[in-house]
Amino acid sequence: MDEFSLYVLDITMNSVRAGAENIDVSLKEDGEWLTFTVKDNGCGMSAEQVRKLSDPFFTTRKTRKVGLGIPFLTMLAEMMGGHVTIRSTPAVNEETGEPDPDHGTVVESVFGRNHIDFIPLGDMVETVKTLIQGSPDVNFTYTHEMPGGKVELSCAQLKALLGDDIPLSNPEILGWIDGYLKEQYAEAEEK
Template sequence: MNEFSLYVLDITMNSVRAGATEIEVKLEEKDDMLYFSVTDNGCGMKAEQVKNLKDPFFTTRKTRAVGLGIPFLTMLSEQTGGTVEITSRHEEEYPEEHGTVISASFNKEHIDFIPLGDMTGTVVTLIQGSPEIDFTYKHIMSKGTVSLSCRELKDMLGDEVSLASFEILEWIKEYLEESYESIK
């Protein structure tokens, strides 16, 4: 994968598949570093599963025998001198407060880092696929912050209009693009 936004999409899809209803995607750029995290209230994982996450030959999926999402992210992070951390609470052990937090750091200036790419495309794709999920997106940069809250949009739009309708997706896309443009 040649742009960071695709890693963000891929990692966040794990939270979608974990049945989360709220997912926070956060990017924070500070000096040379980029800190990325995804926090969800999905089903969570047991300690055994968390331990095996960085092993590409470990997966719970049935369609193929390798899982590359987290190994890819770990490789990109570690080759720039960063780290990846995953904490999770499985719903059986924590019925009230379950979910997963994955955070990764990257040295943006490292030669092995890749362009951020189309973050707007990633956010729009996530909302298109799961309009029922309350995504929160936050990208903090030295010059300002780009953010979006699906909960707020839904409160404004009411029940009749889905966030996945084309007109709304277009609005979100232009809103994010303009937000990025305004703090360039």
């Protein structure tokens, strides 16, 4: 994948497939580091599953035998002097067998911004729109903190304004989201 925003799309799709209702995507550019975090309240994973995630030949899907999302992200992060940390709480406690209300997964990845292998950030607005188009019911939040300012979006806020009849995947709403994010980016980049 040749732009960072595609990694963001791919890793966030994992949270969608974990059945999460709330997914927080954040990018933070701070000094020489870029931190990308996805936090969800999806089904979570057992300690064993988390351990196996970096193995490309581990996947829970049935359509193919390899799972490359996390290995790709890890490779990119490590190439740039960074790392990936995954914390997960499964929906059912492995020891007690009780449901765990705090289930979900956090994937935090750190990248060296000044590293020669740093790939272009790419079109983050397109990634956010693609996520919302595919899962209009999910409450995504998106935050991108840059030296010049902050870009923010909350799907829950938009839904509260729009009501139940108009899905966020509606092309006109996606068009509004596009403009809303692009204007925030333009403002942050001006500074």
